[in-house]
Amino acid sequence: MATLLELREEPHWSYSALNTYLNMCSLKFAFQYVYKAESERTAASLPFGRAFHIAATHHAQSVMQGKRMTLPELHDVFAQWFKLECAACTNLTFKNGESINSLTEQARFMLDALLARWIDWNNIVSVAHAFKVQVPGLGKPLVGEYDMVIKDGETTSIVDWKTSAARWSEGKAGRDFQATAFSFAYLLEEDHGMIPLFRFDVVTKTKNPSLENHYTQRTKDDLYRFQLLALAVERAVKQEVFLPAETSFCCGDCQFASACKEWHRSSAAKHICMAA
Ligand code: SF4
Structure with missing residues (x-):
């Protein structure tokens, strides 16, 4: 199976491109994806989120191999990747009082929360699973990557790790565009033929971080609406x-x-x- 990086080499749609156009700003979309304008600055939350994802991915892969990572091991992975990700950013900006060191320290508490609340020990099917599917009517394939796929009995779930400045409100997962896009992709992938459950594991970037599991599931009608939105974006x-x-x-x-x-x-x- 190709990696997400390889899939991105060909023309494609991604959830984040569609989401930027529909739910953020169509001009921002154009600067980013069409004009390919140089970024004036990059908020430190971006490399932070990426490094956290990589650490969580390492842990999930270890669990699949029957091993549990310790907090120091996990924190080392985070610290290494955070430095690399920060170095690759243009004009990195920090919020008041934040620095690479303070965020690296903050991540220790968040990773501790991730380990303490980890619930997937014997049910992981795949980790960092890249996908490429053809949404009917779209001129380019939709590509992306499920952070983790798990199976409990007959129920398959896609799991996505998020870091967030605050706890998610009730109903946020139910409206989330990524859950819709990825559920559609899973339905379209060969052999699946079913809409999975979707779980966001949200770790808060607060003084006392918590990890909450937010479950949601899409209907066929939700997916039809997504399809029409994606077609409308492509046309626009x-x-x-x-x-x-x-x-x-x-x-x-x-x-x-x-x-x-x-x-x-x-x-x-x-x-x-x-x-x-
Ligand atoms: S492109 Fe302009 S309007 Fe759009 S998000 Fe950026 S600053 Fe706001």
């Missing part, structure tokens, strides 16, 4: 409909904020107005 992108979402929640952290300020003076903006 072909027609270059990219507009600033002036009050988007992600403006504050946007890595293209300066370019966005100039947008109305650009040929891209004029193109939309001329076409209207």
Whole structure:
């Protein structure tokens, strides 16, 4: 099976691209995926989340081999990857008082919570499982990676690890676009023919981190709605409909904020107005 990196070498759709267009800002989508503009800054939460994922992946792979990682082992994996991920970022920015060292220390408590609340000992089917599926009607395949797939009796679940500044509200998992995209992908993959359960394992980035399991499941109707949304995004992108979402929640952290300020003076903006 190809890795996610290999699958990304070919033209494709990803959950995050669709989510950026639909739920964040279509202009941010354009800067990132179409114009491939240089990022002005990268919030430290991004490499932090990646390194946490890698550590959780290492632990899940160890469990599959019948071994449990200790907290120091897991923290070493995190620390190494966090440094590498930070070094690869453009203009890394930290929130007040944060640094690579303070975040590395914070991760120790979060990994401790992950180990203390780990519940998947004998049911892991796969870890870091890359997928590529054809959503009917889309011009490019949808690619992604399930963090972990587990099976309890007849029930298959996709598990996704998240780090979050605060506890998730009730109902957040039920509305989450990633769960819909990945459930659809799983249904479309060969031999499956069923919609899996989806579980987010959310570790809070707080003083006393907690790990909560948030379960959700999609219906066929949810997947049909996803399909139509994805087709609509593809069509809008072909027609270059990219507009600033002036009050988007992600403006504050946007890595293209300066370019966005100039947008109305650009040929891209004029193109939309001329076409209207
Ligand atoms: S600053 Fe806000 S409106 Fe502008 S591209 Fe970024 S997210 Fe979109």
